[in-house]
Amino acid sequence: MNLVAAQRTKIISNLKTVIIIAGPTASGKTALAIRLAQLYHTSVISADSRQCYREISIGTAKPTPEELAAVPHYFIDSHSIREEVNAGVYEQLALQYARDIFRDNDVAIMCGGTGLYIRAFCEGIDDMPAIPPGVRERLNAQYQEHGLAWLQEQLQLRDPAFYATAETQNPQRLIRALEVLEATGHSITTFRTATKAQRDFRVIKIGINLPKELLHENIHKRVDLMMDAGLVAEVKSVVPYRQHNALRTVGYQEIFDYFDGKLSLEKAVEDIKTHTRQYAKRQLTWFRKDTAYHWFDPRYPEVIVNWVQQQLQQPS
Structure with a gap:
């Protein structure tokens, strides 16, 4: 047309x-x-x-x-x-x-x-919880030192429910999930609704x-x-x-x-x-x-x- x-x-x-x-x-x-x-x-x-x-x-x-x-x-x-x-x-x-x-x-x-x-x-x-200053920086530094495999291992160990459905090749998503876990003590999945x-x-x-x-x-x-x-x-x-x-x-x-x-x-x-x-x-x-x-x-x-x-x- x-x-x-x-x-x-x-x-x-x-x-x-x-x-x-x-x-x-x-x-x-x-x-x-x-x-x-x-x-x-x-x-x-x-x-x-x-x-x-x-x-x-x-x-x-x-x-x-x-x-x-x-x-x-x-x-x-x-x-x-x-x-x-x-x-x-x-x-x-x-x-x-x-x-x-x-x-x-x-x-x-x-x-x-x-x-x-x-x-x-x-x-x-x-809505996601606020992350205290320094948490992201520390996780980013650890990612720099240990790589993607370390992020995957941490989440699989500490938050297996999230890891089961996560974009496991996406470091930003994995770091975000660890941020929430460290800041609140709860899985990022608990802050999600359907x-x-x-x-x-x-x-x-x-x-x-x-x-x-x-x-x-x-x-x-x-x-x-x-x-x-x-x-x-x-x-x-x-x-x-x-x-x-x-x-x-x-x-x-x-x-x-x-x-x-x-x-x-x-x-x-x-x-x-x-x-x-x-x-x-x-x-x-x-x-x-x-x-x-x-x-x-x-x-x-x-x-x-x-x-x-x-x-x-x-x-x-």
């Missing part, structure tokens, strides 16, 4: 609508989000846990200046690395962004690969993915482009904040290891590619657990546009 035809088609839903575009890194989410935002003259809310930080752009694969100029974006460069942003903060911010967009539009676009943030926006997130928040808007969930070989090719090309764009210099500029959760992630941790003499630069780049492929696999696992997603190949955007238009013509 072309742009003029889409503009003529009346959206007959009695609710405002958020179209969520999710999927693994390097699958083409940004391009699709911009295409849909232009089609419906609306804005994009980022659902990426790192692109909100002004100080890190290359390693987070932010939209280009041209892409940011094409349509309005929320939650890009909105915070400093000095600030703490989590899923609870994101829930409140994203709901306000949606309200702002809905003042003038019937449709908003949400785009990103941070599944926990998207779930918080759609369903709400439980109650989903009710939203006053409709959500349409789109998942996109490429054949594995193409996705891996995109990932490798992206990492090479990051290196050419100055990733090493960017990581060097944020060394004082290296304990921040946003920097304990792929693309930054490997370069820190290079600075520390643990890796050659060549090996660091190789590890970034490997760890990014692993991260993409974890993203897919997360999103595929949600049966509300409708999956598409992003190489055929017209198919997605037509499907979205059909959904918007159906009553909620």
Whole structure:
């Protein structure tokens, strides 16, 4: 369906609508989000846990200046690395962004690969206890010294119920669970409820993915482009904040290891590619657990546009 035809088609839903575009890194989410935002003259809310930080752009694969100029974006460069942003903060911010967009539009676009943030926006997130200063720093230091296997061992021993369902390859999630355990003496699972928040808007969930070989090719090309764009210099500029959760992630941790003499630069780049492929696999696992997603190949955007238009013509 072309742009003029889409503009003529009346959206007959009695609710405002958020179209969520999710999927693994390097699958083409940004391009699709911009295409849909232009089609419906609306804005994009980022659902990426790192692109909100002004100080890190290359390693987070932010939209280009041209892409940011094409349509309005929320939650890009909105915070400093000095600030703490989590899923609870994101829930409140994203709901306000949606309200702002809905003042003038019937449709908003949400785009990103941070599944926990998207779930918080759609369903709400439980209040978690405050963590005393120093607990996270100590756990991060222990993780640095002993590695992922130590985190896994600690949680399996101390909180087997959580560990049984945890993302055991995600150090941030494991550290968070240990933080809560140490601060309260209780499992993080005791602070979770099964109650989903009710939203006053409709959500349409789109998942996109490429054949594995193409996705891996995109990932490798992206990492090479990051290196050419100055990733090493960017990581060097944020060394004082290296304990921040946003920097304990792929693309930054490997370069820190290079600075520390643990890796050659060549090996660091190789590890970034490997760890990014692993991260993409974890993203897919997360999103595929949600049966509300409708999956598409992003190489055929017209198919997605037509499907979205059909959904918007159906009553909620």
